Amino acid sequence: MIQQIIFIIVSVLALGMAGKQFLDIRNNILLGEDNPIDQKDSGQRWKNMFLVAFGQQKMFKRIVPALLHLFIYVAFLMTQIELIEIFIDGFLGVHRIFAEPLGGLYTFIISFIEILSVLALVATIIFIIRRNVLKLGRLHKPEMKGWPTNDANIILGLEIILISAIFTMNGTDVLLQELDPSHYPSTGNLAVSSWLGPMLFGSFDQGTLVILERIGWWAHILVVFAFLNYLPSSKHLHIILAFPNTFYAKLNSAGEMENMPTIMNEVKSMMAPEAAFTEDAGGEELPEFGAKDVLGLSWKNILDSYTCTECGRCTDNCPANLTGKKLSPRKIVMDVRDRAEMIGNNIKKQNKDCIASDSKSKTLSKENYDDGKSLFDWISKEELHACTTCNACVEACPVMIDPLDVILKMRRYEVLTLSEGPNELLSMYNAVEQSGAVWQMPNERDAWTKELNND
Amino acid sequence: MEYKVPSMAEMAAQSKTPEILFWVGCAGSFDARAQKVTRAFVKILNQANISFAILGNEESCTGDAARRAGNEFVFQMTALQNIEILNMYEVKKIVTACPHCFNTIKNEYPALGGNYDVVHHSQYLKELIDTGKIELNQEASTTVTYHDSCYLGRANGVYEAPREILESLKMDIKEMKRSRTKGLCCGAGGAQMFKEDEPGDKRINSERADEIIANGAETVVANCPFCITMLQDGLKEKESSVMVLDLAELIVNNKKW
Structure with missing residues (x-):
């Protein structure tokens, strides 16, 4: 009875606290500009989500990490079934409620989870070694120093505790089924625990086994609750956000840059001056083009940043990064998240210092937010200028994050709003404007035809 | 054979419409190395007896590089000018030997009012080989x-x-x-x-x-x-x-x- 009450209190608290944090994340994502998503091709969107998020299609470009990751992923999915039972048992104060009604199927499901858990344990250990001993290059770039690396190890550590808890719970249960069959319904012959249990716990007396079983059971659910509450501040959100992120990913050709209708219309009116008079001639302040901050990015860009699990495949394939430039697409994505969190926290806390000085409203919102900083304090122009727009980062991302979009939006801000950018490019712009070519060319555009019959 | 490169203006003057427009691009027009590619491609078009034309001086940069550098104004100016000309000649199909021109015209011009069937010359050459037009x-x-x-x-x-x-x-x-x-x-x-x-x-x-x-x-x-x-x-x-x-x-x- 006491256990039941504790379980209910802990569950409500854990789920409530986690829910609140997820709402904060939702608010932070919505700091981005409203960018209507084209729904007409929702068939393709479901397909992307099914293949890329659920089916891990893009992970399989590298077979070894893909398989190791698959073990953890499937084990995680299957454990959810076990969690349903834990919840029902916990609420009703019963033990393994599904064991008797499901019979052989129960044995099969739990055995399946056990085998996957062993594979997941192996994968987790390899991941820990690969990250901390072998020091895989892409996991040790400058942006991974400090918290991001600890974050990764904490998650791997939690996985080991979780799996140990599962085997403690099942292993002791197998022994208790023989000692006290009325309280411990038979689970049948479990694939791992039926031999591992007696091997590890065979020498303990019944009292100790009962306590160990409870420790395993509680540790299992507590790690799940802890994980759920840790997720929102970790890099591990991809287990949830990979699904919406692949669903909302760009469907158009990767080479297409988003049009800027305001500028298009302005240029159109310049080209047809008679049409210009129909427009409102407003002496309003100049519009801001491109993105100066996450507030000028789209919500999808911010969703991207929360979905990122910092695997570094983007950076590993970036030609600029490969040749020693400062640009790292992963850092761009991580910076967007850090900045969104900062703004989101200030708005949540109603930090009055962040209200723009010319704001009439005394309530801090994304409309009047001004803390004197911008995304350019995180992402330098040197990084932005190194990008070749080659789409290697976009292609490499297993969850369809688009770091390039952020880079291009910030370049637009730099050039269009600040009138800055690499000086060497000015002669290219001038050439295009004046001679219609990327180089200043006095000759005729068809001069190449002259030698056609002499080659 | 004597290779010929008709322009859209010349064709239009004779009330002719070519099957395809060959979009030469800045590099193909001015860069000495790329000009060789342009000439090679034109020789193939002549040999395969394809009805084609170029825009000549009526062609401008597609604006790819300016847009990617962040300069949307320069992009829009040159792109809208190109679209005006392409639409004036009622161009339907465009072939280009430059993947940057290809991408911009194919994927970005539609939002600005330019809708054409755009192919890269590698796709077009493949078609010529498959249909036996070049041996x-x-x-x-x-x-x-x-x-x-x-x-x-x-x-x-x-x-x-x-x-x-x-x-x-x-x-x-x-x-x-x-x-x-x-x-x-x-x-x-x-x-x-x-x-x-x-x-x-x-x-x-x-x-x-x-x-x-x-x-x-x-x-x-x-x-x-x-x-x-x-x-x-x-x-x-x-x-x-x-x-x-x-x-x-x-x-x-x-x-x-």
């Missing part, structure tokens, strides 16, 4: 490797047509490790062609040149004028004898006419 010498037994340009490959998913041309030529294709979706950029895209590199250890084309040399092929085949410049520079720096050729040049070198 090839199939005795070539050189080893080649193929460099995927970012804007034909990842941006538009065209990986096979160029390789199929190499197969029709009975070339021995030795792929680089970084090919198709994993192809390594030459370093020119996103307006990098027109600026100095940011500080780093190495130039990107140098990285690619090392990979090409290690691959051991005699020729590296490309599909983009900017890639050709970059790869050639990178290889030259290393005093390599690997040749850099465009698909159109390879066809002309192995023509059977």
Whole structure:
């Protein structure tokens, strides 16, 4: 009875606290500009989500990490079934409620989870070694120093505790089924625990086994609750956000840059001056083009940043990064998240210092937010200028994050709003404007035809 | 034969409409190396008896580099001007030997009011070979490797047509490790062609040149004028004898006419 009450209190608290944090994340994502998503091709969107998020299609470009990751992923999915039972048992104060009604199927499901858990344990250990001993290059770039690396190890550590808890719970249960069959319904012959249990716990007396079983059971659910509450501040959100992120990913050709209708219309009116008079001639302040901050990015860009699990495949394939430039697409994505969190926290806390000085409203919102900083304090122009727009980062991302979009939006801000950018490019712009070519060319555009019959 | 390059204006004056517009692009028009590709492609079009025309001086830069550098004003100015001309001539189908022009006209002009059927010359050449409009010498037994340009490959998913041309030529294709979706950029895209590199250890084309040399092929085949410049520079720096050729040049070198 006491256990039941504790379980209910802990569950409500854990789920409530986690829910609140997820709402904060939702608010932070919505700091981005409203960018209507084209729904007409929702068939393709479901397909992307099914293949890329659920089916891990893009992970399989590298077979070894893909398989190791698959073990953890499937084990995680299957454990959810076990969690349903834990919840029902916990609420009703019963033990393994599904064991008797499901019979052989129960044995099969739990055995399946056990085998996957062993594979997941192996994968987790390899991941820990690969990250901390072998020091895989892409996991040790400058942006991974400090918290991001600890974050990764904490998650791997939690996985080991979780799996140990599962085997403690099942292993002791197998022994208790023989000692006290009325309280411990038979689970049948479990694939791992039926031999591992007696091997590890065979020498303990019944009292100790009962306590160990409870420790395993509680540790299992507590790690799940802890994980759920840790997720929102970790890099591990991809287990949830990979699904919406692949669903909302760009469907158009990767080479297409988003049009800027305001500028298009302005240029159109310049080209047809008679049409210009129909427009409102407003002496309003100049519009801001491109993105100066996450507030000028789209919500999808911010969703991207929360979905990122910092695997570094983007950076590993970036030609600029490969040749020693400062640009790292992963850092761009991580910076967007850090900045969104900062703004989101200030708005949540109603930090009055962040209200723009010319704001009439005394309530801090994304409309009047001004803390004197911008995304350019995180992402330098040197990084932005190194990008070749080659789409290697976009292609490499297993969850369809688009770091390039952020880079291009910030370049637009730099050039269009600040009138800055690499000086060497000015002669290219001038050439295009004046001679219609990327180089200043006095000759005729068809001069190449002259030698056609002499080659 | 005497090769001819009619312009849209000339055709229009005779009330003729060509089947395709050959979009030459800035590099194809002005860059000495790319001009050779342009001429090779035009020779093939002549040989295959294709009704085509160019815009000549009525063509302007597509605005690809300016847009990617962030300068939307310059992009819109040149793009809208091009669209006005293309629409005036009621152009339906465009072929270009530049994947940057290809990507911009195909994917970005529709939002500005320019809707055309756009193909890259590698796709078009493949079609000419398949329909028997050009005949090839199939005795070539050189080893080649193929460099995927970012804007034909990842941006538009065209990986096979160029390789199929190499197969029709009975070339021995030795792929680089970084090919198709994993192809390594030459370093020119996103307006990098027109600026100095940011500080780093190495130039990107140098990285690619090392990979090409290690691959051991005699020729590296490309599909983009900017890639050709970059790869050639990178290889030259290393005093390599690997040749850099465009698909159109390879066809002309192995023509059977």
